Amino acid sequence: MGKLFSAKNKEVFSTPLSLNNPVTVQVLGICSALAVTSKLEPAIVMGLSVTIITAFSNVVISLIRKTIPNRIRIIVQLVVVAALVTIVSELLKAFAYDVSVQLSVYVGLIITNCILMGRLEAFAMANGPWESCLDGIGNGLGYAKILVIVAFFRELLGSGTLLGFNILNYDAVKNIGYVNNGLMLMPPMALIIVACLIWYQRAKNKDLQEK
Amino acid sequence: MKALRNYLDKIKPNFEEGGKYHALRSVFDGFETFLFVPNTTSKTGTHIHDAIDSKRIMSLVVIALIPALLFGMYNVGYQHYTHVGLEGSFIEMFVYGFLAVLPKIIVSYVVGLGIEFVVAQWKKEEIQEGFLVSGILIPMIVPVDCPLWMLAVATAFSVIFAKEVFGGTGMNIFNPALITRAFLFFAYPTKMSGDAVWVSGDSIFGLGKTVDGLTSATALGVASTATDATAYPPFSWDMVTGLIPGSIGETSVIAIAIGAVILLWSGVASWKTMLSVFVGGIVMGWIFNEFGPDTAMAKMPWYEHLCVGGFCFGAVFMATDPVTSSRTENGKFVYGFLIGAMAIIIRVLNPGYPEGMMLAILLMNIFAPLIDYIVVQNNISRREKRAMSNK
Numbered sequence: 001m002g003k004l005f006s007a008k009n010k011e012v013f014s015t016p017l018s019l020n021n022p023v024t025v026q027v028l029g030i031c032s033a034l035a036v037t038s039k040l041e042p043a044i045v046m047g048l049s050v051t052i053i054t055a056f057s058n059v060v061i062s063l064i065r066k067t068i069p070n071r072i073r074i075i076v077q078l079v080v081v082a083a084l085v086t087i088v089s090e091l092l093k094a095f096a097y098d099v100s101v102q103l104s105v106y107v108g109l110i111i112t113n114c115i116l117m118g119r120l121e122a123f124a125m126a127n128g129p130w131e132s133c134l135d136g137i138g139n140g141l142g143y144a145k146i147l148v149i150v151a152f153f154r155e156l157l158g159s160g161t162l163l164g165f166n167i168l169n170y171d172a173v174k175n176i177g178y179v180n181n182g183l184m185l186m187p188p189m190a191l192i193i194v195a196c197l198i199w200y201q202r203a204k205n206k207d208l209q210e211k
Numbered sequence: 212m213k214a215l216r217n218y219l220d221k222i223k224p225n226f227e228e229g230g231k232y233h234a235l236r237s238v239f240d241g242f243e244t245f246l247f248v249p250n251t252t253s254k255t256g257t258h259i260h261d262a263i264d265s266k267r268i269m270s271l272v273v274i275a276l277i278p279a280l281l282f283g284m285y286n287v288g289y290q291h292y293t294h295v296g297l298e299g300s301f302i303e304m305f306v307y308g309f310l311a312v313l314p315k316i317i318v319s320y321v322v323g324l325g326i327e328f329v330v331a332q333w334k335k336e337e338i339q340e341g342f343l344v345s346g347i348l349i350p351m352i353v354p355v356d357c358p359l360w361m362l363a364v365a366t367a368f369s370v371i372f373a374k375e376v377f378g379g380t381g382m383n384i385f386n387p388a389l390i391t392r393a394f395l396f397f398a399y400p401t402k403m404s405g406d407a408v409w410v411s412g413d414s415i416f417g418l419g420k421t422v423d424g425l426t427s428a429t430a431l432g433v434a435s436t437a438t439d440a441t442a443y444p445p446f447s448w449d450m451v452t453g454l455i456p457g458s459i460g461e462t463s464v465i466a467i468a469i470g471a472v473i474l475l476w477s478g479v480a481s482w483k484t485m486l487s488v489f490v491g492g493i494v495m496g497w498i499f500n501e502f503g504p505d506t507a508m509a510k511m512p513w514y515e516h517l518c519v520g521g522f523c524f525g526a527v528f529m530a531t532d533p534v535t536s537s538r539t540e541n542g543k544f545v546y547g548f549l550i551g552a553m554a555i556i557i558r559v560l561n562p563g564y565p566e567g568m569m570l571a572i573l574l575m576n577i578f579a580p581l582i583d584y585i586v587v588q589n590n591i592s593r594r595e596k597r598a599m600s601n602k
Contacts, residue, residue, distance in 0.1 A: 183398035
């Protein structure tokens with residue numbers, strides 16, 4: 001088992017969470033990050049769905065990578081991703097209908113999420129299934145992490161709730177003049193929060209700054 | 212003046228590298244250059260020597276804003292006294308309005324300049340003077356009932372995200388004062404629009420009286436909710452003098468006109484931008500009058516469109532902002548015309564926003580560089596053709 005968690009594999013898993021985060025460093029998957037983060041719950045579900053789909057599609061493509069003809073590899077990758085997306089979408093409809101309604105088309109649109117195709121092309125086509133699995137989970141969680149942070153601020157400041165639980169909407173808070181910030185519920189504010197996260201990360205890690 | 216200069220020279224060493232107040236270096240520098248034109252010149256590159264620098268320009272704009280601000284204060288008092296049904300003298304009304312507006316000015320300056328000071332100190336640069344104008348503009352374009360903490364949040368947002376991240380004064384794409392207003396408008400719509408925010412219902416230090424649920428719609432508010440095409444408020448001279456509900460500084464056409472004369476006389480604002488905004492508004496207003504849909508907003512006479520809401524204020528003080536407007540001379544005509552036309556289009560065709568001036572100017576701020584680019588390219592190709600044909 002030592003080989004399974006070698007230093008290299010740990011790195012494969014952990015860099016997408018911070019130093020090579022798909023959202024804040026590679027700036028991929030921004031569209032869905034803006035669309036589903038007005039509430040915390042759909043953001044978590046979306047993050048987990050993407051994690052599961054990236055992990056499984058990475059494994060599947062990695063297993064068949066040597067048999068895929070190079071010319072039609074994008075089509076093969078899309079078929080695998082589409083199948084997985086459909087499964088996740090149906091599962092959500094069956095077991096978490098409310099959330100799937102909130103996420104609406106964005107579950108189906110995971111298929112066009114740049115993170116997925118990027119990982120398949122850049123990693124799964126050239127690495128073994130176990131590394132690919134770790135890479136998929138790492139990138140999915142890196143994406144989910146940013147979604148959750150953005151959704152946390154947007155739901156707390158925009159609706160005064162967290163996961164639907166009331167945090168700020170009490171009479172005592174309202175009487176001192178506090179009003180929820182409606183702009184937080186609009187996509188522009190998600191972009192600004194993502195920008196702040198990128199700003200923070202770059203200020204902390206000098207390696208990420210362009211010369 | 213001499214004594215002040217001597218005093219500044221005496222305390223100056225304290226603020227230089229190694230002095231005991233070194234942490235306040237940028238603050239000292241800001242005040243010194245505000246009071247006296249600096250006697251240093253740039254060492255490299257092109258240096259144009261002009262008697263007026265950006266601090267002097269900003270001071271002129273602030274002077275031009277003062278008539279509208281003073282009238283705005285009086286109007287705040289006038290609206291309050293009229294709506295709560297009190298008799299009040301001119302002085303009482305003015306003092307009431309002064310006390311209602313002053314905290315907003317203080318909050319706006321403290322928050323905005325505070326951030327500017329911190330950034331200047333942090334980046335080891337001079338304090339940028341741009342906020343001198345923004346700080347007075349911000350309280351003038353909000354309703355009197357806008358809470359102070361909202362103003363503080365919005366000012367901080369706009370100084371950081373509309374100005375500092377772009378590189379500070381002179382580098383911003385959008386007008387910071389309008390970004391403040393846009394932030395308030397979208398974040399806290401209940402405190403920025405509707406009919407409950409335009410007239411203060413509180414008593415201040417015993418002046419006026421507290422009335423709950425005081426409502427009074429602006430002229431544009433009435434027109435946008437009217438069900439009948441003729442139900443727009445009739446044109447009255449109050450719309451010109453400014454004794455109507457509205458954002459603090461925007462109501463009086465006369466006070467704004469005084470500011471416009473100061474700006475044009477001193478050459479700070481471009482007459483081309485200003486004139487073409489009005490032309491754009493007149494043309495578009497007239498088109499809607501003649502061929503527009505059958506709504507009160509479209510049938511409101513074009514001259515009334517120019518007098519109500521923030522049209523004049525935006526045209527004189529916002530559209531002419533030298534940083535965010537077009538810089539080519541021909542571009543200014545296009546830029547101004549489109550602002551005027553867009554403002555009326557948004558008013559008439561978008562039921563969600565009774566006032567379109569803010570959004571029109573912000574929209575055209577984005578397009579100003581494109582307009583400049585086209586004008587410059589046209590000029591290049593025209594001269595190229597001429598050079599070719601002269602061969």
